[in-house]
Amino acid sequence: MGQPTLTAIVGPTAVGKTALAVALARRVGGEIVSADSRQIYRQMDIGTAKPSAEELAAAPHHLVDIRDPDEEFSLATYQDLALAAIADIVARGRAPLLVGGTGQYLAALLEGWQIPRVPPQPALRADLERQAAELGAGALHARLAEVDPAAAAQIAPTNLRRVIRALEVYMVSGETISAQQTRVPPPYAIRTIWLQRDREEIYRRADARVDAMLAAGLADEVAGLRARGYGWELPSMSSLGYIQLRPFLEGEASLEACAERLKFDTHSFIRRQGAWFRRLPNLEAWEPEGEGWTELGG
Known part of the structure; x- marks a missing residue:
């Protein structure tokens, strides 16, 4: 079988x-x-x-x-x-x-x-972010290259989030992230x-979806989430379909302008997928x- x-x-x-x-x-x-x-x-x-x-x-x-x-x-x-x-x-x-x-x-x-089973370490990440702010992202990347050259070769020095994650995994587990990322x-x-x-048909469908979302009450949904205390810094709230409405909810832009921004960002996302x-x-x-x-x- x-x-x-x-x-x-x-x-x-x-x-x-x-x-x-x-x-x-x-x-x-x-x-x-x-x-x-x-x-x-x-x-x-x-x-x-x-x-x-x-x-x-x-x-x-x-x-x-x-x-x-x-x-x-x-x-x-x-x-x-x-x-x-x-x-x-x-x-x-x-x-x-x-x-x-x-x-x-x-x-x-x-x-x-x-995937390395090392949970996020907020204090360690904050410390590494401070080091990057003081010494530059390149300094952290150089540090990663010393302990995990394979990971450093795959991560751009400008990708601070991934550099910090690779250092975090090594510092917490004692093993390099590259050694743990097998298949x-x-x-x-x-x-x-x-x-x-x-592609143009997908864009048209995506634009129609944005219009339908707004008609279904997307602005109210986002406003309700904010009213319940969910901040823009959360991965959920900073995602496509939500963060684009922030200027409208904060009185800095019209709903129409935010809708156009959402459509533009959706097209970009489609290209990356x-x-x-x-x-x-x-x-x-x-x-x-x-x-x-x-x-x-x-």
Whole structure:
């Protein structure tokens, strides 16, 4: 008996992943495991384009609405939860469908990243940030090159966040981050369906989605989150669809101007997503409404 199949449905924002995934799940007895770094958050529904109530009812979904906006959620945590959900789905004789557009989540799971289990160290990070402010980011990068030349070769000196993380892992665990970042692919036959459309069509769909979000009350959703004490510095609140409305909520710009900024930033995000998708294993390019997509479960 061969390995069970894990089908990943990936693609840029607004390409049509959710609708196709729900239809496929219903056809093959599947369950959807989200690979979206923002749909994990409760109370953030409109700006994250969460599946609708109808879609959630049509197929079981995992890793949606599992954290509050101010709760920490790491890549390692995502990987652990997603692999556990997939294993549970397979054990029950169902078909796992990994669906989303967060490239790092997808790559970590499908490529089998072995992520260092060193939790963030706020005090240490603050100290390293102070050193960078005093001595320059290059000084920290040089320090990393001394203890972990392999990591330093892969991280630009200007990427202070990654330099600090690599130093943090070494200083806490005594092992280099490069030694810990090996690859052990998951025990599944992976099939990665990359949904594609004409770039201008995706932009039009993304713009229409922004308009629909605003009409559905996105500004009120963001204002409500702020009223409940969630600050702009949180990863959840600084994400696409939320931070762009800050000037409007603070009386510095019109809603129309913020909407245009959100559309512009969404287009930029769509362009960046492709770099992640190209690296995923066993890629097949599909058009969401193209002939034959229903053969995916055959």
